[in-house]
Amino acid sequence: MLTAYDYPTAKLAAEAGVDVILVGDSLGMVVLGYDSTVPVTVEEILHHTKAARRGAPHVHLVADLPFMADATSERALAAAERLVKEGGADSVKLEGAKTAVVRQLVAAGVPVLGHVGLTPQTAGSLGGYKVQGRSAAAAKKLLEDALALEEAGVWGVVLEMVPAQLAALVSEQLQVPTIGIGAGGKTDGQVLVFHDLIGVFDRFKPRFVKRYLEGGQLIREAVAAYVADVRGGVFPAAEHSYQMDEEELEGLYGEG
Numbered sequence: 411m412l413t414a415y416d417y418p419t420a421k422l423a424a425e426a427g428v429d430v431i432l433v434g435d436s437l438g439m440v441v442l443g444y445d446s447t448v449p450v451t452v453e454e455i456l457h458h459t460k461a462a463r464r465g466a467p468h469v470h471l472v473a474d475l476p477f478m479a480d481a482t483s484e485r486a487l488a489a490a491e492r493l494v495k496e497g498g499a500d501s502v503k504l505e506g507a508k509t510a511v512v513r514q515l516v517a518a519g520v521p522v523l524g525h526v527g528l529t530p531q532t533a534g535s536l537g538g539y540k541v542q543g544r545s546a547a548a549a550k551k552l553l554e555d556a557l558a559l560e561e562a563g564v565w566g567v568v569l570e571m572v573p574a575q576l577a578a579l580v581s582e583q584l585q586v587p588t589i590g591i592g593a594g595g596k597t598d599g600q601v602l603v604f605h606d607l608i609g610v611f612d613r614f615k616p617r618f619v620k621r622y623l624e625g626g627q628l629i630r631e632a633v634a635a636y637v638a639d640v641r642g643g644v645f646p647a648a649e650h651s652y653q654m655d656e657e658e659l660e661g662l663y664g665e666g
Contacts, residue, residue: 411589411601415441415458419604420465431466432601433459435474440605447530450476452489459497472523473499477531480504483514490520505529507555509562516563524559526552528571543572556580569593592618
């Protein structure tokens with residue numbers, strides 16, 4: 411599972427063999443430049459979901475329900491309707507153990523992906539971006555929340571920033587798949603943010619991120635080379651330019 415927020419990224423992810431694409435509210439930070447995921451709106455998620463759908467028409471596409479869009483069942487249903495009908499999403503993801511909302515969505519025919527552990531939309535109430543479930547009591551609560559989401563009808567559960575042992579236990583207990591991010595290697599799947607994977611988001615780098623490419627540096631070097639070529643008169647060269655036939659050119663000057 412990998413995030414994608416536009417046509418070319420989704421297309422590349424699909425061609426590379428990704429099983430699930432997530433249009434996450436992380437787009438607020440890595441694409442839109444917000445300080446957190448909180449400002450992201452349904453309209454913004456919808457806009458990017460449409461683009462990702464066009465890029466990956468045959469990959470399961472999950473759209474995030476942004477902050478407060480799932481505060482009530484009614485709001486969640488309205489948002490999900492737009493993301494599925496207009497955006498082309500196959501399912502939606504919501505954070506926390508909102509089992510009543512999940513039941514309403516599932517009853518309406520909307521597949522739901524759950525999300526427990528660190529929930530970025532409410533990270534402030536969890537003490538910031540910290541590992542969740544380290545104490546026995548907190549771990550039991552997280553397991554209970556995951557089981558409750560499964561009972562409510564989710565097709566899977568994202569486990570974010572939880573100890574690897576706890577993630578393994580949750581994965582053993584649940585019948586539905588678990589997808590980890592900062593949750594060790596014993597979950598059923600893994601998810602990363604595309605911009606973290608290719609190294610183009612440098613505001614911070616969580617411990618759980620593995621960069622497969624230093625894309626930011628490569629892009630800066632390419633743009634700097636372009637700037638130097640333009641300022642030095644090297645680009646565009648003859649091979650980048652179009653020419654007129656000599657007869658037409660003579661006619662142009664003759665008219666002058």
